[in-house]
Amino acid sequence: MTVISASNLDLTFQTNDGPVHALKDVSLEIGKGEFVSFIGPSGCGKTTFLRCIAGLEQATGGTLRVNGMTPDEARKARAYGYVFQAAGLYPWRTIARNIALPLEIMGYSKADQAERIERVLSLVDLDGFGGKFPWQLSGGMQQRASIARALAFDADILLMDEPFGALDEIIRDQLNEALLSLWARTEKTIGFVTHSIPEAVYLSTKIVVMSPRPGRITDVIESPLPKERPLEIRDTPEFIEIAHRVRDGLRAGHDHV
């Protein structure tokens, strides 16, 4: 079942230096329960595409459907949770109250809020940290809390914009593993923007390779890797082969320029 479908999507920003083609002729189908990574160099439109899906940017051409609705309708129907590059926790709220924020806005009852906060805290392995303030947590724990915040309400889609971009390699590996097991348990559809080839290959069922000027899709790779993925899978020939293909796709995108 298709959850997100884009066809011939265009987005042109008007700037003082003339029009910038952030997205050109982007067509993509994302099915329910898929884990889709968007990878490409800066300016390839991967974040812009994610923001279009979220209804935070308006496409200037083509059609985009999220759960069969326009992105704006989907946003108003609270169809997705969004995780930003910076954890963006409100510093005056404890972790639990940060997770409660979307629940308060969406009008969940107090009892329901408490129950959901407990559940998502344990989902991201932060049991017992609900009473802490954000500054009392490490960067990795803050990002886990922001993922918990996006999971707290009933959205089937999780959009993540380079959520681990600012974290070190070791923490990143841990969070990637945790994210995979979380995805397996929650069966959400995930859109994930990244700079890292190993991260994209390790996490995804589908890898979308993009290139800049104009922002477009150059390759879509369906991953043959099994759903069950230990970290060691990154040393297998299959993994290395996909990584090669991604790298080739990125290089081909550059040759066009």
Next chain:
Amino acid sequence: MRAVFPVLTVVTVLVSLWYLMLIPMNSHQAALEAERAGVVVSPETARDRRDLSGWAVALRNPGPVLGGVWAQERPRLPAPHQVAIELWETTVEKKITSKRSLVFHGWITLSATLLGFAIGTVMGIVLAVGIVYNRAMDLSVMPWAIASQTIPILAIAPMVIVVLNSVGLQGLVPKSIISAYLSFFPVVVGMVTGLRSPDGSQMDLMRTYSAGGGQVFWKLRLPASLPYLFASLKIGIAASLVGAIVGELPTGAVRGLGARMLAGSYYGQTVQIWSALFAAAICAAVLVGIVGLIQRATLRRMGLA
């Protein structure tokens, strides 16, 4: 407690300097009093001494001057201990209902200060919210707010008093309005900055929840602005006190710290002027201190300090 030593050092230096300056400031008067008491001073008459500097008179008549500058009835510069004694006598030893009690006068000024501070703060916050949410106000209010602060308050104060008096308002309210006139400005500036402090991703997050305008205000903009607000309130309350005192000057008010200062200057009662000045300074310090305590308690509860 680590601040005690540096603070005491500065106070000691200032008080020493103050005592030192008594010599040139009061030497003419000391020489005159000595002359009247029959001591031979040089030059012999006040007229001849007039063109000499304070230090020169002191050097020529070290004995009489050093004996007479510390505790004059109406010195040009009163000594610290004279001011301290006057403060003690007019606060602790006078009944607070007495017209000579500084507590009585202090309360008159303080009540105008607090009312003015409340009016100014509410006005500042309302204006700031308007500026942030209304484009017309954004473009129009700030230049006027800035212009309002370039006009000397001493020029405006009499007009405010006269205009309000003609509609039957006098006493506390006009003074409070002058006080509010000074204190709303830092609140507007701080609050506008604070309400605009949430960054792009914090605002985007609210959009992803399709939060309403009211929710964005109460759950994001307002809490984000509180640290800025408190910084402004500290400036605002000190400005309020200045406004309340200035409001007492041009009106012939007979009550309040400003009236005390003015009366002191009419009658050459320098000790009275200085003690009123110190009473005002102590009030300001206490008010700023109280706002600081509320700030610490609030921000600590919010996890921000």
